[in-house]
Amino acid sequence: MKICHVAPELLPVPPTRGGAIERWIRDAAGRLVRRGHDVHVISRDHGNGETSLSENGVQYHFVHIPPTLDTGLPAAVARGLWYYARVRALLADIRPDVAHHHSRPAGLWMCGGVSKSVISLHSMDYGWGFGYRGWDRPLFARGLRQASRVLCVSEFIRRHAVERYPSIDSKAVSLYNGVDGETFTPGTGDGRLTVLYVGRVEERKGVHVILDAFERVISPRVPAATLKIVGPSSYWTRGDNGYYDTLSKRCAANPRIELRGPTYDDRELAQIYREASVAVIPSTFPEALGLTSLEAQASGVPVVVADAGGLPETVSPGRSGFVFANRNAEQLGELVVDLLVNAERRRSAGAAARDWAMQTFSWDVIAARLEAEYQR
Numbered sequence: 001m002k003i004c005h006v007a008p009e010l011l012p013v014p015p016t017r018g019g020a021i022e023r024w025i026r027d028a029a030g031r032l033v034r035r036g037h038d039v040h041v042i043s044r045d046h047g048n049g050e051t052s053l054s055e056n057g058v059q060y061h062f063v064h065i066p067p068t069l070d071t072g073l074p075a076a077v078a079r080g081l082w083y084y085a086r087v088r089a090l091l092a093d094i095r096p097d098v099a100h101h102h103s104r105p106a107g108l109w110m111c112g113g114v115s116k117s118v119i120s121l122h123s124m125d126y127g128w129g130f131g132y133r134g135w136d137r138p139l140f141a142r143g144l145r146q147a148s149r150v151l152c153v154s155e156f157i158r159r160h161a162v163e164r165y166p167s168i169d170s171k172a173v174s175l176y177n178g179v180d181g182e183t184f185t186p187g188t189g190d191g192r193l194t195v196l197y198v199g200r201v202e203e204r205k206g207v208h209v210i211l212d213a214f215e216r217v218i219s220p221r222v223p224a225a226t227l228k229i230v231g232p233s234s235y236w237t238r239g240d241n242g243y244y245d246t247l248s249k250r251c252a253a254n255p256r257i258e259l260r261g262p263t264y265d266d267r268e269l270a271q272i273y274r275e276a277s278v279a280v281i282p283s284t285f286p287e288a289l290g291l292t293s294l295e296a297q298a299s300g301v302p303v304v305v306a307d308a309g310g311l312p313e314t315v316s317p318g319r320s321g322f323v324f325a326n327r328n329a330e331q332l333g334e335l336v337v338d339l340l341v342n343a344e345r346r347r348s349a350g351a352a353a354r355d356w357a358m359q360t361f362s363w364d365v366i367a368a369r370l371e372a373e374y375q376r
Contacts, residue, residue, distance in 0.1 A: 001374060002038040002095070003037050003038070003040070003096055004039075004042060004099050005025045005039070005040070005100045005102065006041075006087055006099060006100065006102065006104075007021070007042065007043040007044070008021060008102055008107075009063075009065065009079055009083040009107075011044070012062075013026055013060065014053075014055060014060070016046060018232075021122050022043075024291075025041060025043075027180055029041055030058060031364070031367035032367060033057035033058055034367075035367060040059045040061060041061070042061045042063065042087050042091070043063070044062065061094070063086045080107065084111060087111055088114060091111055096115050097116065098115065098116055099111065099114065099117045100117070100118050101143075102120050102122060103121060103123060104126060105140040105147075106126070108147060109139060109146060112142075116148055117146060118373065118374070119144070119147045119149075121150060121151070121152050121157055123288045124286060124288065141165055141167075144165055144167075145167065145168075149376070151172075151173060153175065153176060154313050155310070155313060156288070156310035156313065157289075157309075157310060158172050175369055176289060177289050177361065178367065179362060181357065181364075183266050183270050184270050184298035185274070186299055186301075186354055187274030189276075190275045192224075193224050193277050193340050194276045195214065195226070195280060195340075196230070196272070196277075196296070197280050198269070198273075198295075198296075199230075201231050201244050202244075204283065204284055205283050205285075206284040210282045210332065211247065211257075213282075213329040213336065217332075217333025217334060218333050218337055221333075221337045225340055226258065227256065228260070229260070230260055230263065230272055231262050247259075274300075277346060278303070279293070279296035279302070279303045279304075280305075280332065280336065281303060281311055282305075286309030287311045288310050289310040290305065290310065293305055293311065293321075294314060297315075297353035297357040298354060300350040300353060302322075303320065304322050304324060305324070306323070306324060311323070316353075316356045321349065321353060322335045
């Protein structure tokens with residue numbers, strides 16, 4: 001089968017600046033190649049002049065986006081129009097059996113009729129549009145109607161999408177994100193008691209909640225514990241924002257808190273997970289699913305996640321990790337302390353986390369389900 005993934009217009013694939021969707025596309029494409037398919041990916045370019053790339057059996061096709069369309073007001077509307085007009089032309093040349101779009105119903109609508117299409121919804125919002133509900137909702141609805149399947153990264157996202165667009169109910173299915181269990185593998189730890197957060201350091205990601213929990217509950221109860229925060233201040237803004245400035249000052253005042261920048265090297269990230277005792281995903285907004293939760297568990301690290309959006313779906317409660325009430329720093333702290341002070345419980349939860357992640361979210365499982373949806 002010839003399959004072509006169409007990436008959103010914001011970040012390039014293969015990813016050089018992270019991005020859960022972009023990593024999903026890269027990993028899914030590689031697994032589908034292993035299963036014998038001819039796989040192509042259309043993405044925005046990397047800014048280096050290359051128009052194509054062959055990597056790990058996947059053929060990448062790049063669309064150049066002029067700098068004048070990549071920032072400010074023009075980017076809100078014109079960038080998507082420019083990108084998807086060229087995507088349509090590339091799809092006409094590639095002629096895939098299935099075009100798999102990601103998070104852009106308006107883009108699928110623009111490319112409609114070129115080939116059979118499915119779309120993955122990776123969030124509650126659908127990216128490029130006009131920023132005006134009176135235009136966007138009907139345009140998104142047209143794109144979703146054209147899709148043969150609407151693949152939602154969690155049951156939470158499926159419910160949200162069907163509530164907004166009831167006509168897609170019969171063709172909307174939950175298909176979780178996959179995790180690379182070959183890269184993210186358990187280790188032996190480094191002997192320290194490390195609480196880990198990985199992700200953007202933004203207010204809606206709830207980084208202040210884990211800071212509150214560490215300062216009020218974890219640190220007083222477990223003096224040997226340290227907190228490591230790994231991630232960028234934002235993908236989109238240049239320089240630091242006020243939230244990041246305030247948070248970084250709090251971290252600098254405590255020698256047991258490490259605030260470091262992001263890493264976009266999966267091997268380095270995998271080592272960071274392996275050295276952790278507990279991983280925390282404290283998002284205060286409704287996460288679609290939560291890739292970092294999957295990566296931590298694949299690494300044999302128990303997780304504590306907020307009751308926000310699809311995050312609870314990532315955990316086998318009481319076995320691979322725990323769910324705390326959204327924004328409740330005290331409950332979060334108590335759950336983390338319980339794991340830190342009980343080495344045997346932490347070990348058993350870590351082993352269960354690995355098993356759960358591989359049985360439910362491994363790319364072998366997800367790629368087989370993806371292939372079945374294409375065949376249908």
